[in-house]
Amino acid sequence: MRGVVVGMVALLASGCAPADTATPSTLTPLSGPRLARRLSIDLRGVLPTTSELDEVEAHPEDINALREQWLADPRFEERITQMYQERWRTAIDSFHATVQDYGLSHDEDYSFNRSVGEEPLRLVAHVVATDRSYADIVTADWTMANPMLASLWPLDYPAGATGWQVSRYTDQRPAVGVLATNGLWWRYNSPLFNENRQRAAAIFDLLVCRDVLSRPVILSTGLSISDSSTTDAIQNEPTCLACHSSIEPVAATLFGFTPFDDQSNFELQTYHPERENMGSTILNVTPAWMGHPVSGLEELGAAIADDPRFVDCAVQTATEGLLRRQTDDSDVELLRQAREPFVNNGLHLKDVIRLVTQAPAYTVGSFATGASQATIDRETTSRMLVASQLRSIDTDLAGLDWNYQGWDQLDNDTHGFRVLGGSVDGVTLTAPQRTPGLTWTMTFQRAGEESAGLIVDRDLADGATADLLVGATSATTPADAAFTTAVSAAWWRLLAERPSTSDVSGLASLWQSVVDAGGTPRDAWTAVVAVLLRDPDFVSY
Amino acid sequence: MPVITRRDLMRLLPASMLAGLGLSRLARADVGANDRKFLFVFAQGGWDPTWVYAPEFDNQYVDMPTDDSQKVSQNGLTWVSSTTRPSVDAFMSTYASRTAIVNGLEVRSIAHERCRRLLFTGGTDAEANDFPTRLAMGAPSHLPLGNVVLSGPSYSDSTASGVVRVGESGQLGTLIDGSCATGGTQTLRVPSSTLGAPEDAYLLARAQKAAGAASAGAQSRISQAYLTALQDEPAVTSMASLLTVNGQDPLDQMLAAVTLLSNGASRCATVADLGLNRVTWDSHSQVSIQSTHFELLFANLVTLMQTLESTPGTVGATLADEITVVVWSEMGRYPQLNASLGKDHWTTTSMMLVGGGIRGGQVIGGYDSNMGGVPVIPETGASDPDGTSGGVVLQPVHLGATLLTLAGLDPVEAFGTDVAPILGLLAQ
Known part of the structure; x- marks a missing residue:
């Protein structure tokens, strides 16, 4: 499409x-x-x-x-980082190189994988957020790096800095923005036999929205196993040529990223300028973008930028x-x-x-x-929140930090609930979930319960500075006017709607039911906030 | 051509298994389309059919296994037998009457991610829904767990609310029982069931109100699905232990799936098999490891079938009459070895259907001299090598249409086009 x-x-x-x-x-x-x-x-x-x-x-x-x-x-x-993750799907949970390969601890697994996967996304986001030309994503001579990446890869990360910063590789890789990021090519890797064709396909898909992999491939009609020369077939058989006439010339520009030993961190993380010309020899093509010859990767970036x-x-x-x-x-x-x-x-x-x-x-x-x-x-009259959005919203509202052994539980699939909460995992779920299901509902339930507790602890401690339960204290009950004020403020802030009288009385009944069931006033307040954080009008937008 | 004798079988199979053989076959009661359930076992990474399904010993351009592999035919099945894969022989011999092999399935891609999507959905569209979820959502009555994905891929868009992913480490169970709250840097607060009950009641009422007031389109779809999910929550609470199965062991997952399917919680389940030590089936070097992968897979399938045949069904004599097991992989391997003694990707592959509703004891389709798929006449399952009798080269979408037909669903409605189901695969 x-x-x-x-x-x-x-x-x-x-x-x-x-x-x-x-x-x-x-x-x-x-x-x-x-x-x-x-x-x-x-x-x-x-x-x-x-x-x-x-x-x-x-x-x-x-x-x-x-x-x-x-x-x-x-x-x-x-947000742009997250939006592009949904489309580019580079933030996956594991790459060929692992924390163990780098001698890092298991607790750094999440940080390592996200740092790698977010590198190209962060580059795009920085271009967009700082009003640079979008062409920079394929022509920039910089990337984005954080201290984790700076400690592992050949990068000139600014001394003393923290967080994601503009940085430059020091291994002579061309100025081609995301096309020069390890993060993109670790995600869209290319086994040796594949000769960078998979990476070329990713370029078409992500940068010009042309999904060459969606075209049917039937090898037995284009390739004779009795006279098998893959290269010949790719260059001569009409069924193969349809895609490969575009793919091969682009793949030929990417051999600087080809490792000779995929078990070597150095080989994987380093650009190899001396291998740039291997592509045209191995694939027997002239490097080109959509029929226009290019001298190599740097010109490829410029050619893509010029393509409507x-x-x-x-x-x-x-x-x-x-x-x-x-x-x-x-x-x-x-x-x-x-x-x-x-x-x-x-x-x-x-x-x-x-x-x-x-x-x-x-x-x-x-x-x-x-x-x-x-x-x-x-038309999307309503949209469903997914785990990545829930994570940022609940962190902002409540300071939620749902973390397990270093893994952000709303942003991973190994231990956590990213896919279960409707976000893409980059591999099997390639588009955000659009209608709620059981796992999504339960993810929102647990996050909502925890966030509610944090909010109640904070707001009831000092009603004057409360963000949600404005004016309430631990002594406030539904009989008090302050109750109506507090829940109305929370309703407004969380749902962007003014509550009706029956809405307020519904929450008052809930508050009382919890107390009647043996809960403390704090439990009752937590229940009130928790249901607002799971309300149909909260979980959609 | 060697034929496995009952004596061979006795030698291969444990006594406990033999005790159940035959008895479960005494009565295969009719099972209606609405009662059908499905277990998808997915060999992830791309298997090489020449180790089991494709005895292409006569094709000089196909590198067959160099162990003692040989072509064996028995009870309508033909397969590649070897002493290094006794479980394959045991399975084929024991369950031949319930098993159909499909050869020459054309997946139409050689990229893993695309092949998986093609295999499960029949197409490459990002908005396509996979067969398991279509089957689950087409159940005559709503099932709380719909399509349970214990491991492996799942593709859904408009049917997303019918998918229940257990998670790589069985983390769904921890959400259900609240144990997700422990072990982190921050302990989550989970209310007791007593204190949580008023919350649940309040939310259910709010969701009902929202669903009733929603305007058409997306707002209505989201509201309705949310209400349904909230209503399903209590039903799955008791299943937390099943949903926290060991994420590493495919047999544990298959058996958990059987329980979920048999107790009416779900209509479909998916389990991924990644082979020995979970290295995946992708064998670009040393393809001989596939022998071990197949042996382990079939050992698990033997146990699975033992379980199905020894467990009474709801309407059928046993679960083996009700549950259809689909065993497949996203691609085949190039017919010849590469320099690393591995095999690269190939678009044509094989698969196997076992159990309820399947006309067993047959091999459908085949490979031509170039290891492409031989056309098949959908109505009968007979081969049509010249393609002159209406035969088609089988693709995943034909399989999907067949499974939908088996479940009493209309393939045309699902796919928007007239895709012929392979009626020759079906028992009735």
Whole structure:
């Protein structure tokens, strides 16, 4: 589907209109506060503050100013990292090289694997968040590194720095942004027999949204086992040529990343400039990008950056990340509109995000009469939170740190609940879950219970500075006016809706039921917050 | 052509197993489509069919095993037998009447991740739903665990709410019983069942209200699925121990799956087999390790079938009449050895169906001289080498259509296209 949509954007630019476009008039937008909640989650990974909700409730048009604030928020970079993980899927739980290979302790397993897997994602996110040209993701002479990577790989990480920082490899690798990151090529590795073809396929998929691996391959019709020369077949058999005529010339540029010994850390982590020319010899092709010869990897990066399909793919990736669904031919007009400022203003991806987040397809909360069934089936009037979002929201709200032997439990699949909570694992779950299931519900339950306890401990200790249970103390009961004030504030902050009288009385009944069951007032408050953190209007957005 | 005798069988099989043989076959009661359940055993990494399913000794371009492997035929099955793989012989001999081998299955890719998606869904679309989940979601009544993935891949989009992933280390069980709260740097607070009950009741009421008020489309789908999941929670609490099975042992997982399937919690289950020491079946060097992989796999399958045949079914005489076991791998191996004595990827492979609803004692399909798939006439399962009688080269989607048909579901509705089920594989 992705390649099809990219092609259709070009078609539309030439005057062809798509069929079955959802007319904006059939899409009813969310209320201002709920829209602010959606936007804040998408751009910052956290809920809006109470004052932000108050502001947009009073002045709905202020959502535009908030959007600008949130695009400049430091947490925006983290959100782009997560959004690209859903598409690029590099943050997996294990790579060929392990912590044991590097002599690190088991407790550093998670940190090691995430550092490796997030390297290319962090590079993209930094380009986007700092308003650099998106072309930099394939032309930059830097990468992003943290102290873990800096301690392992040939990187000039800034002395004394902490966290993710712009860094440079010191092993003479070309200036090609993510195409020069170990993280990308450890994820999309290429066994020796594969000769970097798998990596070339990843370049097509991730950077120009062309999924060459989705094409059918039937070897027995293109390759004779009685006269087997794989290289000959790839270069002569029409069934093989369809894909390999594109793949081989790109694979030929990647041999600087080919290790001679895949058990050697040095071989795996180091770029080998002296091997760059091996590709054209082994594959018997001239390095090229889509038919245009290139001298090597550095020119490949520039050629990709100049390819209109690279721009289309960037627009499509961002749009799909925000709409939480794949785009189809009904979205071609939106993609075209989003492409325009992106191309005209220096390839700043924030321009795409600005435009898409104002589009009816993004702001939709329900359907007006007359919406077609196709529109109803397609448009995401509601989106389901997944583990990666829950993690950032609960960390912000409650300081949640669900950790097991160094593994963030909402961000791993080895011991934790990333996939069970609906996020992608990069291998088997390649798109975020869109409807709740049992494991998702239970993940949200446990995280909600823990976060509720943390919030209650904090807020009841000092009601004056409480974030959620404003004005409540451990002595407050449903009979007190302070109870209504506190739960109303929490409801507003967590759900971006004003509670009705019956909503408040429902929570009061719950509070009393817990106490009647033998719980303490603290238990009762915890139950009240826990159910809000699992409310249907909390877990969706 | 050697034939395994009953004496050979007696030598190969433990006495405890033989005691149950025959008895369970006395009555194979009719099992309706709605009663069908499925266990998918996935050999992850790509197996080499020439070690068991494809006795291509006559094809000079195929590197066959160099041990004492030989072609054996018995009770309608033909396979590659070797003294190094006694469990393969034991399985084929004992369960031939319940077993169908499919040869020449064309997966259409040689990239592991794509092959897995193709095998499980029939296509490469990221929004495709896999066969196990389709089968689970098509059950006549809602089952709390739907499709349980004890290990291995699962692909779902619109059916995601029907998938229950146990997790690599069985962590779902720890979510259910609350033991996920221990061992970390921070101990999670899990309310007692007494104090948690009011929370559950409150949430259920809120979810019911939300589901009732939801507008059409995504909002409705999310609300309804959330309500269903909340309603299912109490039913699975008692199954925590089954859902915390050893994440490393495929036999433990198969047996846990059988319990889940037999107690009505689930309609489908998936278990991955990664071979000896979990090194995966991917054998680019020293492909001879596949002999051990197959021996271990079939030893587990023998135990699995013993269990199925010795356990009364709900409507069938035994669980072996109700549960269909699908044993497959995402790709085959290139017919010839490489320089490392391994075999690289190949798009054509074999698979095996065992148990309920399967017309056993037959090999369907085959390999042509170039190790491509021989066309098969779906209605009968007969080979059509020239493709002149309506035969098709079998692909995973045909398998999916067959399983859906076995479960009483409409393949056309599922795939949106007319995919012929392989009726020749089905007992009725």
